[in-house]
Amino acid sequence: MVESLSREVPIINWPLAVKQAFNSKLLAEEMGVSVELTRNVKSNAVAEEVRRVIELMVDESGEGGEESD
DSSP: OHHHHHHTOOEEEOOOSTTHHHHHHIIIIISOOEEESOSSTTOOOOHHHHHHHHHHHSOTTSOOOOOOO
């Protein structure tokens, strides 16, 4: 996490256990520096959602985009 933040590398979160869900929520919702793919170990990430999140994070210019709700 620290390395990604310091180098401005896009982060896609898929928290599985313990404090990962808290950290993921903090990065995505409070800091706005990542996108959460799914939240818990029982969640399935389908190919379409993975593609959507990757395309959101890196567009044609190589820059990350803004997530719109």
